[in-house]
Amino acid sequence: MSEYRFERRSGDEMLHMTLMNGQARVLLCETTELTQRCSDIHNATPLATAALGRLMAGTLMMSVQLKGEHEDVSVTVKGDGPIGTLVCVGEHGNVRACCDDPGLTLPLREDGKLNVGAAVGRTGRMSVVKDLGMREPYVGQCQLVSGEIAMDFANYFTASEQQPSLVALGVLTSGERVLKAGGLLIQPMPGCEESTIEQLELRSPMFADISRELAAAPKEELAEDWFRGMEPRLLERTPLRYRCTCSRERMERALLSMGSADLKEIIDDDRGAELGCHFCGSKYFFTTDELKALLASGRKTDVQDDRL
Numbered sequence: 001m002s003e004y005r006f007e008r009r010s011g012d013e014m015l016h017m018t019l020m021n022g023q024a025r026v027l028l029c030e031t032t033e034l035t036q037r038c039s040d041i042h043n044a045t046p047l048a049t050a051a052l053g054r055l056m057a058g059t060l061m062m063s064v065q066l067k068g069e070h071e072d073v074s075v076t077v078k079g080d081g082p083i084g085t086l087v088c089v090g091e092h093g094n095v096r097a098c099c100d101d102p103g104l105t106l107p108l109r110e111d112g113k114l115n116v117g118a119a120v121g122r123t124g125r126m127s128v129v130k131d132l133g134m135r136e137p138y139v140g141q142c143q144l145v146s147g148e149i150a151m152d153f154a155n156y157f158t159a160s161e162q163q164p165s166l167v168a169l170g171v172l173t174s175g176e177r178v179l180k181a182g183g184l185l186i187q188p189m190p191g192c193e194e195s196t197i198e199q200l201e202l203r204s205p206m207f208a209d210i211s212r213e214l215a216a217a218p219k220e221e222l223a224e225d226w227f228r229g230m231e232p233r234l235l236e237r238t239p240l241r242y243r244c245t246c247s248r249e250r251m252e253r254a255l256l257s258m259g260s261a262d263l264k265e266i267i268d269d270d271r272g273a274e275l276g277c278h279f280c281g282s283k284y285f286f287t288t289d290e291l292k293a294l295l296a297s298g299r300k301t302d303v304q305d306d307r308l
């Protein structure tokens with residue numbers, strides 16, 4: 001059998017692959033540019049960038065598997081650490097993320113790495129909401145196991161979706177610069193042979209430090225090396241980017257969802273209202289007259305709350 005060679009492409013992208021004729025599914029992504037963009041938007045420290053970057057790579061590995069056009073997945077990590085709550089929304093290859101304290105710094109771990117686990121906290125919850133375009137979204141939840149994000153995703157897949165998974169997520173920074181970021185997800189499919197799982201476990205140290213690996217070689221070369229002899233097959237490639245979907249209409253819905261009493265109070269203050277988007281920093285200003293019109297229209301249509 002001939003060895004596989006995948007076409008090299010630069011930039012943020014997700015590779016969808018199978019191994020051993022479909023016995024296992026693999027997602028491998030590079031997320032360097034979108035992580036840098038997120039870091040710039042939030043003026044984030046390297047520590048917060050690492051936490052947000054890992055969360056985005058993990059969330060993207062869920063969102064690229066969505067089938068419907070308007071489906072999205074939100075992952076919220078709420079630990080007892082000083083960074084506060086992290087929120088990430090993935091819509092196929094588009095992602096956005098924020099956290100309570102992007103300015104957080106903490107001492108490095110003993111091994112010289114950024115201490116994401118201490119920033120997030122080891123006690124808390126990870127919740128996943130998949131909006132699949134139906135009336136009720138799918139909601140899954142589990143306890144955090146390490147706060148390092150990758151292990152938490154692996155635990156979530158295993159505990160909440162009954163899908164054993166190997167997850168590696170990484171962000172390599174130098175000062176304010178994101179050198180490399182990316183992630184890997186390996187999931188055995190039903191009927192996967194024990195020998196295939198053993199092979200993957202044996203090779204797992206190779207992909208543990210994924211951002212350093214990506215710094216050394218293109219993702220396609222890594223896939224060829226890591227899965228040599230395991231029939232890696234590239235099925236699909238998804239371009240990835242940081243993209244916010246906020247709009248004036250969404251901000252209007254957010255204002256209406258405050259309730260008419262609070263909205264009236266802002267109108268009475270007569271200073272207008274400025275709303276900022278948590279994910280991209282865009283500002284939306286509403287004059288008192290606009291707020292009055294909004295309140296009047298909201299009474300007529302009974303608009304429902306909408307996630308931003």
Ligand SMILES: [Zn+2]
Nearest residue numbers: 244246277280
């Ligand atoms: Zn926005």
